[in-house]
Amino acid sequence: MTAVDSPGVPLEDYMMDDRSSYVKLPTVSLPAGSEILVGDEAWRAAMDIAQSRAAHPVVAVDVYPGADVAEITARIRTVVPHAEVIDVEDAAAAAPEAIDALIDRNLTDDRVFGVMSHFTLDEFYDAERLAELRRRVDERTGPVILVGWGADLAAAGEAHALVLVDMARWEIQQRQRAGAGNWRAGNGGLDALRKYKRGFFVEWRTADRHKRGMFDRIDLVVDGNADPDAAGAVRGEDFRAGLATATSGPFRVVPFFDPGVWGGQWMKSALDLDPTVHNYAWCFDCVPEENSLLLEAGGRVVEVPAMDLVLSQPRALLGERTFARFGAEFPIRFDFLDTMGGGNLSLQVHPLTEYIRDTFGMSYTQDESYYMLDAADDAVVYLGVKNGVDPAEMMAALRAATDGDHPFEAERFINTYPARKHDHFAIPAGTVHASGANSMVLEISATPYIFTFKLWDWGRVGLDGIPRPVHLDHGEKNIQWERDTDWVERNLVGQVEELRREPGLVEERTGLHELEFIEVRRHWFEDEAAHDTEGTVNVLNLVEGDEVEVVSPTDAFPPYVIHYAETFIVPAAVGPYVIRRRSTSRSERFATVKAYVRGTRSTDA
Structure with a gap:
């Protein structure tokens, strides 16, 4: 599970000891009088709401893709045995091969990169089967509960109670690494990077577009990250009021930590993380599209995606001008890169704006910077090509290195600069760069996530034992060769x-x-x-x-x-x-x- 396995139990059970003051489970308070329901209370409450509005009500339980629909359906049948419970995905979703054909162009053959999609959820449903399901619901003689991604679609937006089972992307990734597949894809055994790609470029964008249209009507939000026995749930009016209140003062999202092949030991000690984990490479402590919010009331918490705040309160959160420029997206990312006692990050470059737009469908790119929270005496940053580097020679050396027998001589082609605590290195897109070992980096950047073109990864394989992908063709088209030693020292170092x-x-x-x-x-x-x-x-x-x-x-x-x-x-x-x-x-x-x-x-x- 993600940050909190069982949000229904007392909050103090999750608090850490006093060895570190860093708070790993920050909360956002719900308005006074709010109540968090736990486990089966949510399903009974949903039925009570629906029955107060109709004698033979329809309840739509719309589920974010990644949640276990079969488990949720079975649970509801046990709690509400007098209702007909229908898995709308099994009843009306398009055939998996039809969905695969539809999204094939967006997924591409690349292991990491696809093309940003603009699908709406109805495109993933069979129109005739959906119409038949709606007729079946119209002819009901008792209560009906529709469950699945698209339950609101099946109810034609007219359910007597609307429930959203929501999930954070980080939890979905954890489940995929453990063997879960994408939505109706049957691909549990696939490489985790390819499953993430399908989620990132297709499913999550479609799902966010779909749920954004439900926010004003939701009667109950259920935490899909947690174990069903202790999953928290919050009533729709309290959910909306809590998100609105969150924009009136400072807040934190729930950070998450992940190991990596180059990961270090600084966070483990300074932030009091699990000492049995080999290393921690990343901490994502402000990436709302992947982080969570913990909504708290009465000493209990319910976990929802921080993206819900971005989607529902974009003007108050971002400001009118930022919203006008980026839409309901959070454009600034803060994260940690820990190489203390670890290794170098991959040598990499980020795409130029025109390239990321034309190739991947993103409207802005990953400009970034390295702010040094801490650094050992030998810490360095790789930044820009050296004066006089021959692009053809450097690319030939990078391609030769892909065979594993001819290591790339990074210091021959790339500048290195000593890195000291509180130094700040600018890294505009198109600039070759990497953080060296023995650094603790606060990365301040734009937020297009995965658009990093690795050029050289020091001959390593990933934690999954598979060689980490490099993208030399993409990289070559984006390296700005004029950003040499002289340009870097005038523009990016010591500014x-x-x-x-x-x-x-x-x-x-x-x-x-x-x-x-x-x-x-x-x-x-x-x-x-x-x-x-x-x-x-x-x-x-x-x-x-x-x-x-x-x-x-x-x-x-x-x-x-x-x-x-x-x-x-x-x-x-x-x-x-x-x-x-x-x-x-x-x-x-x-x-x-x-x-x-x-x-x-x-x-x-």
């Missing part, structure tokens, strides 16, 4: 500009190049630093100091405590806020890095 200095406070612009759309500001302070979202979402991390609190100058939200290395989001709707030391703080000075989308602040007009 810190002091903007303001006053007693106890220094504000700096740091990191990202003018080609990148994210602005990053660093604030050093002794007691407090005043901020204002100025109409666009802010994402911050406490990169120095033990703990601070975020407060509203007008008491619009209660003080929100942040510990070292925690990433937090301040929605656009918040406006002014102050970050200040707490009375319990032991540090003498503090620093935050703050990212936002350039050109979207009210003062940018």
